[in-house]
Amino acid sequence: MDVSILAINVVSGLMWGCVLGVAAIGLTLLWGVMKVVNLAHGELLLLGGYAIAWLYVTYGLNPLVGALAALAIGVAAGAAIYWALLHKLVGKVDIITLRIEMSTLLMMFALSIALYNVYSHVTRSEPRGIGLWHVGPTSVVKFGPVAVQMNHLFAAVLALFITIAVHLFLTRTMVGKAIRAVMQDSQAAALVGIDPVKIKMFTAMLAIGVTALSGFLVLLYESSIIPGTAYKYAPLGFVIVVLGGLGSILGSFIGGVIIGVVYGLSKVIVAELYSPMASDPIALSTAFVILVLVLLFKPEGLFGRR
C-alpha cells in the first residue's frame, strides 16, 4: 500500500473529524442540558450553510462575514424554536426525562421534515455552495507528500477554535456555569437561584447558533450542499454525541476526530482490499459500528456520566 495515500486519508479524516466534532456540539448541548433530542440537527446545520451560500451568491458577501450572519441567524432561530416548539415540553422542572426525550424527538422530527421540504422547494434540490471561493491566496497547501485543501485546513482550525470558545464560555462565564448546573440538576439549580427556563432558552440559542455556524464548516468541506446533506451529518452527529458522552463539549470534539480518522482509515482499507467504488459508503457505515459498540460496552461514552 502506498504510504502517502494512507497519510492523505488519515489527515483528511482528521480534518473532517474536527468539523464533525464541532457540528455535534449543538446536539450534545441540547440533549445534555434539556433532554431535547434534536432530529432537525442536520437541517439546522444546513440553515447556516444555505444562508452563507445565498448571501455570497446574491450579494457577494464574503463567506467569512456570512459565517457571522449564520451564527446570528442560528441564535435567533434558537430563541424562536425554544419558545415556539420546546418551551411547553421542557419548561417545567418536574417532568420525567424519558417523556421529554420522546416528545422533543417527535417535535424536532416534525421540524426536520418541514425544513427539508422548504429547502427542497426553494433550491429545487439543486446544489448550493460558495463555488471556488477559498480562504487565503492558494486553494491547496502541500505538507511533503500530503496536499491539503486550504478550505479544509481552515475549517479544521476554526473547528478547534470554536470548540475552545464554547468550552471557555461554559466554564468561565456566569451563564455558562448556570448551563452546566441546569444540565446536572435543574431542580437543585433553581433552588440556588438559577432560572431554569431562561437558561434553557440560552442553551437553545447557543446550541443552535453553534450548529448554524458549523454549517459554514460543512460548506467549506463539501463545497456545495443539497437538502440530503442533512442526512449525512445528523446521523454522524448522533454517533459522536453517544461516543463522546452526553453534554460533553470535549467529548464531542474528540468523538468527531475519532470518527473522522476511523472513516479515513476504513476508506483506505476498503479501497485496497475490496473496491475503491465501495470505499466511501462502507467507511461511513463503520461509524455506526462504533455506535453499536459504544452502546453495548460503554453506554456513558468517553467523557460522559450516567
Place this chain on the structure above:
Amino acid sequence: MVNVILDLKNVTKRFGGLVAVDEVSFSVRRGEILGLIGPNGAGKTTLFNVITGVYKPEGGRVIFKGVDITGMPAHRIAKMGIAKTHQIVKPFNDMTVLENAMIGALFGKRSGKIGMGEAREVARRMVEFVGLGEKANHLASQLTLHEKKLLEIARALSAEPELLLLDEALAGLNPREIEESLGLIKRVNEEMGVTIIMVEHVMHAVMNIAERIVVLHYGRKISEGSPEEVANDPEVITAYLGDPSLALRFVRRRGA
C-alpha cells in the same frame, strides 16, 4: 414584639386525592433554630418544597420577611434569601467544590451585583467555614456522603441566605459526623445569624439543638412548642406509637 421571618398561614398541598400538607400554620422567628419533625410521610419535605417554590400550594399563604411569596418560582425565592439543602444530596457532580459554592454566590442574594472574583472569595470563605477547605479543588463526585452534605451547606451559605432549610442534614451520618454537623449548624446560626428550619429524624440531635419544635402528622400540625413541651404532648406520643419505643424514650429523657 417577636420578629417573624417566615409566616405560614393555612398552607395546603394536595397530590391528587392525597393531602400531603393540610392547613398548616406556624411562624418562624428571626434568629432561631426550629425543628420540624414527624413520622415518615408527615409532609415535612413537601412543606419545604412549598416554602422554596418547588411546589405551588393549593391553599394558604407563605409570607417571607413580610412579602407574600406563595407560588413564586423557586429561583426568585432563592434570590430573596431562602436556601435549602437536600435530603438526597444534589451537588453539581461535574464541578469542583469551589465551583459549586460559586454557583451559590453568583445566583444568590447578590446575583447580578457580584463579580466572578468576589463570588470566588465568598465561595472560598464558605467552603472553609464548613471544613472543606482542603478539598476545594476536588470534583464534588469524589466526596464522601458527609462531605457532600457539607458542600450543600457551603453552597447554600454562599448565596448569603437569611433562612436556611436543612432537609435531613444528618441522615446517613455516623455519630462522630453527626456531632460535627451539629456544631456546624450551631455556628451557622450563631456566627452568621442565619435562621434555620431543620427537618430531622435523628431525634436526640434535633431535640438538643432546636429552640422550638413543630410536629407534623399526616400533613397536619399536631404540636408546637419547646422540645420538652412537644416530647410530653400526648398527641405527639400517640403519633409516634407506630414506633412506641421512640415515644417512650422521649418521655423518659424529658421527664427525668
